[in-house]
Amino acid sequence: MATKTLLSVVTRQDDASPGMAALDAAIALARREDAHLEVLALGMDQTQVGYFYAGASAIVYQETLERAQADAEAAEAMVRKRLAAEDIRWSVDRAVAQLGGMAELISQRARFADLVVLPRPYGAGRGPAEEAVVEAALFEGQCAVLVMPDGMAEPPAFQRVVVAWNQSPEALSAIRRALPLLRKAAAVDITIIDPPVHGPERSDPGGMLSQWLSRHGVRAEVTVLARTLPRISDVLMRHVRDRDADLLVMGAYGHSRFREAILGGATRDLLETAEVPVFMAH
Structure with missing residues (x-):
């Protein structure tokens, strides 16, 4: 759409x-x-x-x-x-x-x-x-x-996009809604941090998502990262910088809003520090 x-x-x-x-x-x-x-x-x-x-x-x-x-x-x-x-x-x-x-x-x-x-x-x-x-x-x-993000009045071209994938309904909702942007992007990186060793994607993390996106004309590749920093948001933002990405797509508030407000969470952490536009859905 x-x-x-x-x-x-x-x-x-x-x-x-x-x-x-x-x-x-x-x-x-x-x-x-x-x-x-x-x-x-x-x-x-x-x-x-x-x-x-x-x-x-x-x-x-x-x-x-x-x-x-x-x-x-x-x-x-x-x-x-x-x-x-x-x-x-x-x-x-x-x-x-x-x-x-x-x-x-x-x-x-x-x-x-x-x-x-x-x-x-x-x-x-x-x-x-x-x-x-x-x-x-x-x-x-x-x-x-x-x-x-602060100080960015002109949105970038959204040519290099990082998609945060953790198999959650929130992440899938964000990706579905971002499809019009993803189709136009020159490169889409499906980023997975510490995928679970037990689960439907254990042998091929991000594989089914990549296949589905390719059928929509999205040029995507999969990157699997280890959680080498204390916060998931820090790992994601470092990867965004490494890829020189100009957009991050992610699911919003996988935990309750109250929990994120009190204890923190990937959504809140990213929205406090993001250097590129963040496309979110729940």
Whole structure:
């Protein structure tokens, strides 16, 4: 399936914010794919449903809501100004949401998009809103997400792609959704780290996946790596650099989000340090 609808979400009113850099990448990708770009300008209502702030009055809550609405309007104006001179098809909408209501709001838009283009949700200057947007698109929206690294406003050509394969449903979902990109790539590297000695692929790790991809016209080879570093993410990123790859495809959140938030995991680690765009699905 071709990529014909892109979605991006802007949560900050700053031309230099990561969200605006991701928007620039989405614009370039929409032009490259001849796709329609939808942008949601989001204002965050910082009040929390179910809690009562001692001494707070209805005026305080109203002021918080009005501030969120003003933030959304400012973000919308900034996005419209950025898109006005572009030669792509685009639309902009604005909304206000509390953190607890983010999933429903984002999922309603993500489920009708082919790809959501977002900045990385972890790292300096990020808050819970960025993480909630990514997770809502992946889980409730059931959409693939392209996470752009900081400072990359122009997406690369995606000619050299590393595919992280661990036989999981999440990894297979990401690969299926990435097929339009993989078909166009000059080289696809199916990367397997410490394959299990017992299992359906024990004698030929990645063989069935490579065969299936070849039938779709994808030129793929298999690389089996040992876990020579403490974190899987470090091994993957070293391999990405060794291959001079410009895209990493991987399944997202094989463990629970709570476990990854507390104990860490490959998804969170990669999104904190990735130097290339990361294509994810769950």
